Amino acid sequence: xxxxxxxxxxxxxxxxxxxxxxxxxxxxxxxxxxxxxxxxxxxxxxxxxxxxxxxxxxxxxxxxxxxxxxxxxxxxxxxxxxxxxxxxxxxxxxxxxxxxxxxxxxxxxxxxxxxxxxxxxxxxxxxxxxxxxxxxxxxxxxxxxxxxxxxxxxxxxxxxxxxxxxxxxxxxxxxxxxxxxxxxxxxxxxxxxxxxxxxxxxxxxxxxxxxxxxxxxxxxxxxxxxxxxxxxxxxxxxxxxxxxxxxxxxxxxxxxxxxxxxxxxxxxxxxxxxxxxxxxxxxxxxxxxxxxxxxxxxxxxxxxxxxxxxxxxxxxxxxxxxxxxxxxxxxxxxxxxxxxxxxxxxxxxxxxxxxxxxxxxxxxxxxxxxxxxxxxxxxxxxxxxxxxxxxxxxxxxxxxxxxxxxxxxxxxxxxxxxxxxxxxxxxxxxxxxxxxxxxxxxxxxxxxxxxxxxxxxxxxxxxxxxxxxxxxxxxxxxxxxxxxxxxxxxxxxxxxxxxxxxxxxxxxxxxxxxxxxx
Ligand SMILES: NC(=O)C1=CN([C@@H]2O[C@H](COP(=O)(O)OP(=O)(O)OC[C@H]3O[C@@H](n4cnc5c(N)ncnc54)[C@H](OP(=O)(O)O)[C@@H]3O)[C@@H](O)[C@H]2O)[C@@H](O)CC1
Ligand SMILES: Nc1ncnc2c1ncn2[C@@H]1O[C@H](COP(=O)(O)OP(=O)(O)O)[C@@H](O)[C@H]1O
Ligand SMILES: [K+]
Numbered sequence: 001x002x003x004x005x006x007x008x009x010x011x012x013x014x015x016x017x018x019x020x021x022x023x024x025x026x027x028x029x030x031x032x033x034x035x036x037x038x039x040x041x042x043x044x045x046x047x048x049x050x051x052x053x054x055x056x057x058x059x060x061x062x063x064x065x066x067x068x069x070x071x072x073x074x075x076x077x078x079x080x081x082x083x084x085x086x087x088x089x090x091x092x093x094x095x096x097x098x099x100x101x102x103x104x105x106x107x108x109x110x111x112x113x114x115x116x117x118x119x120x121x122x123x124x125x126x127x128x129x130x131x132x133x134x135x136x137x138x139x140x141x142x143x144x145x146x147x148x149x150x151x152x153x154x155x156x157x158x159x160x161x162x163x164x165x166x167x168x169x170x171x172x173x174x175x176x177x178x179x180x181x182x183x184x185x186x187x188x189x190x191x192x193x194x195x196x197x198x199x200x201x202x203x204x205x206x207x208x209x210x211x212x213x214x215x216x217x218x219x220x221x222x223x224x225x226x227x228x229x230x231x232x233x234x235x236x237x238x239x240x241x242x243x244x245x246x247x248x249x250x251x252x253x254x255x256x257x258x259x260x261x262x263x264x265x266x267x268x269x270x271x272x273x274x275x276x277x278x279x280x281x282x283x284x285x286x287x288x289x290x291x292x293x294x295x296x297x298x299x300x301x302x303x304x305x306x307x308x309x310x311x312x313x314x315x316x317x318x319x320x321x322x323x324x325x326x327x328x329x330x331x332x333x334x335x336x337x338x339x340x341x342x343x344x345x346x347x348x349x350x351x352x353x354x355x356x357x358x359x360x361x362x363x364x365x366x367x368x369x370x371x372x373x374x375x376x377x378x379x380x381x382x383x384x385x386x387x388x389x390x391x392x393x394x395x396x397x398x399x400x401x402x403x404x405x406x407x408x409x410x411x412x413x414x415x416x417x418x419x420x421x422x423x424x425x426x427x428x429x430x431x432x433x434x435x436x437x438x439x440x441x442x443x444x445x446x447x448x449x450x451x452x453x454x455x456x457x458x459x460x461x462x463x464x465x466x467x468x469x470x471x472x473x474x475x476x477x478x479x480x481x482x483x484x485x486x487x488x489x490x491x492x493x494x495x496x497x498x499x500x501x502x503x504x505x506x507x508x509x510x511x512x513x514x515x516x517x518x
Contacts, residue, residue: 001206001230002216003223003424004187006131006166012186015215025091027209028058032065032095034207035158035183039066040073051078051118052125053148054092054106055162056085061092062158063127064106068099079106080116082128084141111140120152126177128162131189137163142175149178157182160189161200169196169388176200186211190223193413193424194389223415223422231464232498234457247276248450251316251344252323252443254351256331257305259324260286262350262439265484266323267297269443272491273465275450279314283307307331310338318345320446322352323439332359339365345449346370349442350378357381368404369418369455373442375410393422406459410438414467416459423460427467429482431474436484441466444491469494 004012017024050070054063060081067079079099088096099106107116118124126148129137137145145163148155155177160166163176166189170176182192182204191197192204224230239246250270255263260282267280271294279298280290283306290299300312308330310321319342325331332355339362346367348356353374356362358381374382379392383399386392392409396417400407406418412430416423445462449455469490470482477486 001225001227002187002219002221003190003225004216004219004221005190008219008221009131009185009187012211012215012219016210016212019212019214020210024058025094028061028065028091028095030209031062031185031207032069034209035062035066036069036073038183038205038207039070039156043075045074047076049076049078049119049122050125051080051116051122051153053080053082053128053144053162055082055128055130056087056092057089057130057132058091059127059130059132059158059162061089061095062130063125064092064095064099066125066127066158067104067106068095068102071099071102071104077104078116079104081106081108082141082144083108083110084128084138109144111138115144115147118148118151118153122151122153124148124151124153124155125158126155126162126179127158128177130159130162131166133163133165136171137175142172145177146174154180156180157201159183159185160191164189164191164197164200166191168390169194178202181205183207185209186216188225190424193225193415194393195411196389198413222420223424225426226423226460226464227426228464228498231461234453234461235498236452244276247274248317248452249277249279249314250275250443250446250450251279251281251312251314251319252446253281253307253310253319253321254323254325255280255282255286256307256324256326256328257283257285259326260289262324262436264290264293265436265439265488266320266349266443266446268294269440269488269491270320270447270450271296271443272488273444273447273462275447277450278447279312279316281307281310281312303330307334310334316344316450318347318446318449320347320349320442322348322350322355323442325351325355327351327354327358331355336362336365343367345455347373347442347446347449349373349438353378354381363403363405366403366405369406370403371406371408371445371455371459373408373410373438373445375438379407379409393417397422406455408441408459408463410441414463416456416463418456418459425460425463425467427464428470429467429474429479431477431479431482432467432470432487434483437466437470437487440484440487443488465491465494468497472497 054060157179161177161179252267283303284301383395409415414425448458473486473490
């Protein structure tokens with residue numbers, strides 16, 4: 001699914017009005033009707049007080065139109081107009097008149113008004129600001145927003161939580177609505193998926209308001225959201241007369257005394273994601289551990305307790321390198337010397353990244369489309385400190401362009417970056433914030449490249465599968481007991497799940513499942 005910028009959404013809006021020959025007020029009515037249906041199906045006329053806080057732009061107009069539908073179906077509503085500006089959008093005014101025609105008189109709030117009473121059992125509809133927010137709200141609006149957040153009432157945000165910008169992180173986080181649920185028109189917004197702003201969106205769902213499909217299809221976006229339908233197209237079926245040689249040979253390099261587990265996890269993950277053969281290149285101290293714990297894997301050794309050189313006679317398809325490797329002088333030198341001569345596709349993780357961060361000149365030896373999989377701290381070592389999430393994305397984009405690498409920014413909603421475009425993952429859960437889960441990801445991606453997936457496909461698909469496997473494992477383990485080995489063991493189910501009944505876009509169901517686990 002594409003993630004459009006605010007400018008693109010306004011363009012889509014315009015294209016829709018022209019192509020479908022409808023007025024903007026009709027489009028607003030579609031949006032309001034969709035929201036009403038969404039609420040009505042769930043509330044079934046329940047006598048809960050619904051407070052609708054509406055701005056004076058089109059987001060406010062959506063809220064006012066929704067209020068009319070709720071009133072007509074007998075809901076107990078209170079409507080407030082938040083007068084943060086003297087301007088009024090036309091469609092807001094049209095809908096305000098319609099509301100007044102029905103003898104509903106909103107409470108007009110300004111900097112002198114008292115804060116309204118809200119009980120924690122009420123529902124708040126947040127239609128104060130939408131994607132048109134372009135400056136920090138006034139102090140009194142911030143106070144109102146904090147008051148709504150403090151009320152503990154369920155907050156349903158229209159399009160985007162008020163106070164969130166679409167292209168930067170707000171300076172004052174008190175000015176942002178903490179939405180329990182966001183009904184986002186047609187497309188999700190990038191800020192739903194970034195750590196600093198995503199926390200304001202507990203759950204979200206897209207409402208189809210019939211924006212021009214041709215425009216949506218043709219328009220290129222800087223970010224895509226990756227779910228099952230996006231990765232299914234990459235899937236490479238196995239053929240009847242294939243043999244293990246058909247599925248490549250993954251070489252996993254790393255490990256040091258006390259950190260043989262890291263390479264063990266990566267190697268096993270490479271195997272379990274379908275690599276025909278897997279060899280692990282480790283110091284001698286890991287030999288028995290590897291051979292005993294994963295008999296399917298071949299082992300090469302070098303150095304006693306850490307790697308001293310990296311050279312081998314075998315001809316692997318791809319190399320995954322760095323897990324538990326250490327950053328000792330000899331090992332660092334071994335990595336640099338290896339990079340100078342290496343021509344194989346690379347997946348670099350952990351200490352390989354830490355060594356490169358200290359020897360940035362060695363980055364030039366990376367083959368094009370090498371995959372780097374840093375966690376936040378490793379990323380900071382590579383690209384330097386960032387001011388906020390948007391600054392981070394800018395820096396990653398520049399880095400990935402400069403070195404022609406694929407960078408996977410790991411975390412909740414892992415983002416894979418290449419050639420200026422970001423692919424945002426939708427699978428995974430906080431249970432995966434556990435030792436070794438990153439090592440597992442490196443193994444999965446390396447295993448996919450071994451089988452013939454392109455580096456980009458392997459990165460995007462690998463991140464998806466890894467997260468999906470974590471989600472499936474979660475159902476049996478709960479958050480706290482999920483460990484990296486559970487992710488490896490769940491990989492089979494993650495592949496099988498690809499061909500289960502199509503996802504009925506179930507962010508909601510997925511969230512419910514995770515809720516049940518809590
Ligand atoms: N295609 C779609 O998806 C559809 C979208 N629709 C809806 O439209 C919404 C966008 O509406 P919108 O453009 O009118 O902007 P909105 O967010 O209501 O802000 C209003 C104005 O406030 C101003 N302003 C900004 N910041 C401010 C501040 N801090 N303090 C004070 N004032 C401030 C600024 O005006 P300015 O003063 O800068 O001229 C701004 O224009 C969208 O989120 C969705 O709900 C649907 O109706 C149907 C189809
Ligand atoms: N809150 C979270 N939600 C989803 N995925 C997560 C979350 N926290 C961590 N992960 C995933 O777990 C992995 C952690 O990687 P990393 O920190 O490198 O672990 P390690 O170094 O222990 O192997 C990444 O793939 C990351 O995306
Ligand atoms: K809003």
